[in-house]
Amino acid sequence: xxxxxxxxxxxxxxxxxxxxxxxxxxxxxxxxxxxxxxxxxxxxxxxxxxxxxxxxxxxxxxxxxxxxxxxxxxxxxxxxxxxxxxxxxxxxxxxxxxxxxxxxxxxxxxxxxxxxxxxxxxxxxxxxxxxxxxxxxxxxxxxxxxxxxxxxxxxxxxxxxxxxxxxxxxxxxxxxxxxxxxxxxxxxxxxxxxxxxxxxxxxxxxxxxxxxxxxxxxxxxxxxxxxxxxxxxxxxxxxxxxxxxxxxxxxxxxxxxxxxxxxxxxxxxxxxxxxxxxxxxxxxxxxxxxxxxxxxxxxxxxx
Numbered sequence: 244x245x246x247x248x249x250x251x252x253x254x255x256x257x258x259x260x261x262x263x264x265x266x267x268x269x270x271x272x273x274x275x276x277x278x279x280x281x282x283x284x285x286x287x288x289x290x291x292x293x294x295x296x297x298x299x300x301x302x303x304x305x306x307x308x309x310x311x312x313x314x315x316x317x318x319x320x321x322x323x324x325x326x327x328x329x330x331x332x333x334x335x336x337x338x339x340x341x342x343x344x345x346x347x348x349x350x351x352x353x354x355x356x357x358x359x360x361x362x363x364x365x366x367x368x369x370x371x372x373x374x375x376x377x378x379x380x381x382x383x384x385x386x387x388x389x390x391x392x393x394x395x396x397x398x399x400x401x402x403x404x405x406x407x408x409x410x411x412x413x414x415x416x417x418x419x420x421x422x423x424x425x426x427x428x429x430x431x432x433x434x435x436x437x438x439x440x441x442x443x444x445x446x447x448x449x450x451x452x453x454x455x456x457x458x459x460x461x462x463x464x465x466x467x468x469x470x471x472x473x474x475x476x477x478x479x480x481x482x483x484x485x486x487x488x489x490x491x492x493x494x495x496x497x498x499x500x501x502x503x504x505x506x507x508x509x510x511x512x513x514x515x516x517x518x519x520x521x522x523x524x525x526x527x528x529x530x531x532x533x534x535x536x537x538x539x540x541x542x543x544x545x546x
Contacts, residue, residue: 248320250278251354252331252449253286253347255417256338258400258407259369260361261434263463266333267497268442274451276323278332279485284309285316286346287336295399297379298388303399304377304479329449338413339400344420355449356421361431362544363408363530364514364522372466372511374401377479386518405525411532418536428537461497467508474507 252275254262263281270277284293284305293309296302310316320330337343338358347354361369371388374380380402382388392404400407417426427448433441438459446453477483527545534541 248317248323248330249351250320250330250332251351252329252357253337253354254331254333254357254359255343255347256335256358256413257360257366257410258335258339259366259373259464261359261429261431262333262335264434264461265357265359265429265445266331267461267463268457268459269329269331269445271457271494272329272451274327275329275331275449276320276327278319278330280308281332282309282334282336283316283319283332284334284336285311285313286350287334287340287343293399295397297399298374298381298391298395298402299379301379303379303401305399329451336400338410339403339407341412341416344413344417348420354421354425356417356426357429357445357448358414358417358427359429359431359434360410360533363410363526364519364544366408366431367404367522368514369466370401370404370407373464375511376466376469376508378472385514389518389522405522408526409529411529411536414533414536430539432543458494458497461494461501462504463497467504467510470507470509474503 254265256262266277266281269275282305288309288311290311292311293303293305295306310319319332323330337347344356347356367389368385371380371382371385374388375383379399380388382391388402389404392398392402392406395402414428427444429441429444439456442456442459443453523545530541530544533539
């Protein structure tokens, strides 16, 4: 078991790109100790905590669970068993805040970094859907929310629709900080198209057993228009989830949540073509740079 129970795997983002699925899969692995909450955020925000407001000017759920001191942060991994060689957390803010790669390296230079990236246009729309689902975004139209972003200032990160989809600088920063062999860059497209192969890559990177894979069909962190707001809030409540964790097996909890989401959530309409085209142009240069950095053909993201 690592000295001091210090985390040695950071899943850093991008937000709304599959980090919840990766964290959920890894939490089922007997060689992995995954933090709860999934996003403690301590190494991004420190003792100041997550002091950002949503689109209504209200405090956000993250303000209640982001960790503010090192002792509490390390206690998230104190229950790790000797078999659990990987101590992990998944704070997407670590990818969004410049300078965080250096903080993570200073905290544990031997740590491994995993990031999963998604078509930034689809990522931005998914973030808006999430914010609307959780009543954190007052704009009922995605294009209106995009237009407001520059005037909102340092609003909570979920509502930074454009900014959270700029990946190339963050990737370059992590590559300049950590050795190449300690970084794994994944893509949401692969998670959806071939989750088994992506899982094999993750296990190989972490040097853990790839037998008995998780149930890939479960959907994590799903968005939609709730028919019943009370049920929606209850299913996403951190205090409720924390209370149930010791008594409800993870796979059972996820299966029940998925069933209830199926009954309670209506899908949002598709993004309009004009907004999609405008965002494609906004991200074009960054996508091209990301393709050069990763060697990945990202032409589909430019269509």
